[in-house]
Amino acid sequence: MDLDHAARCLEKLGHPTRLRIIRLLVRAGPDGLSVGAVKEHLGIPASTLSHHIGHLVSAGLIGQERRGRILRCTANYPLLDSVVTLLTEECCTGLTAVRKRAG
Amino acid sequence: MDLDHAARCLEKLGHPTRLRIIRLLVRAGPDGLSVGAVKEHLGIPASTLSHHIGHLVSAGLIGQERRGRILRCTANYPLLDSVVTLLTEECCTGLTAVRKRAG
DNA sequence: ACGATATTTCCAGAATTATCGAAATATTGT
DNA sequence: ACAATATTTCGATAATTCTGGAAATATCGT
Numbered sequence: 001m002d003l004d005h006a007a008r009c010l011e012k013l014g015h016p017t018r019l020r021i022i023r024l025l026v027r028a029g030p031d032g033l034s035v036g037a038v039k040e041h042l043g044i045p046a047s048t049l050s051h052h053i054g055h056l057v058s059a060g061l062i063g064q065e066r067r068g069r070i071l072r073c074t075a076n077y078p079l080l081d082s083v084v085t086l087l088t089e090e091c092c093t094g095l096t097a098v099r100k101r102a103g
Numbered sequence: 104m105d106l107d108h109a110a111r112c113l114e115k116l117g118h119p120t121r122l123r124i125i126r127l128l129v130r131a132g133p134d135g136l137s138v139g140a141v142k143e144h145l146g147i148p149a150s151t152l153s154h155h156i157g158h159l160v161s162a163g164l165i166g167q168e169r170r171g172r173i174l175r176c177t178a179n180y181p182l183l184d185s186v187v188t189l190l191t192e193e194c195c196t197g198l199t200a201v202r203k204r205a206g
Numbered sequence: 207a208c209g210a211t212a213t214t215t216c217c218a219g220a221a222t223t224a225t226c227g228a229a230a231t232a233t234t235g236t
Numbered sequence: 237a238c239a240a241t242a243t244t245t246c247g248a249t250a251a252t253t254c255t256g257g258a259a260a261t262a263t264c265g266t
Binding site for chain 2: 253255256258262
């Protein structure tokens with residue numbers, strides 16, 4: 001996970017609708033949710049949703065598996081974790097870290 | 104820190120140049136760096152840099168304090184921490200968290 | 207006041223992103 | 237084969253973002 005890859009992930013996460021999608025899928029657990037279920041939750045047009053999901057898939061932030069007519073989306077926990085880790089280690093290792101160590 | 108605010112911050116962090124700026128300032132510590140110093144490090148035109156810094160300031164991710172001719176920029180550690188925290192708690196509280204607890 | 211340094215604002219063009227209806231594709235059950 | 241459901245792709249428009257040269261602004265030292 002280099003800085004550019006992290007930036008690409010953060011860019012995708014940095015849209016309200018997409019951040020909601022990620023939150024939904026994370027909360028849904030390892031089984032994730034179908035595209036249709038996400039659509040129900042967010043109440044946005046199918047084509048708009050499909051584009052946003054496409055962004056997230058292209059960045060690897062979510063995975064997809066077809067089960068019959070339904071396309072199941074799951075959060076890529078390890079990648080999300082990597083992004084958070086990089087953000088923490090590379091970009092938050094200043095005063096806050098010192099404070100935390102100091103208690 | 105609600106989801107929309109977090110999305111705004113992530114959007115700003117989600118650009119390679121801006122993520123580099125943040126990293127520089129975080130590593131620079133509480134005193135931060137002048138705009139000129141950041142420009143030296145990144146090697147980009149002043150106006151381009153100024154725009155990016157403007158983005159970060161508007162999102163509150165960095166602060167500025169004028170000292171004579173020099174404008175000192177500092178990372179907003181608490182805000183960065185809030186973003187990471189929200190991302191962790193709201194969006195990474197799935198399998199990864201379970202794994203971590205399990206060891 | 208002036209010249210030098212630091213940084214922003216103005217301006218414009220190119221590129222990218224967001225939105226969503228309509229049409230297309232994929233899959234299932236009958 | 238057909239109707240129904242699930243999802244994507246197409247196509248078009250509007251909006252936003254990115255970039256950087258040139259000009260403007262701010263501050264300092266003399």
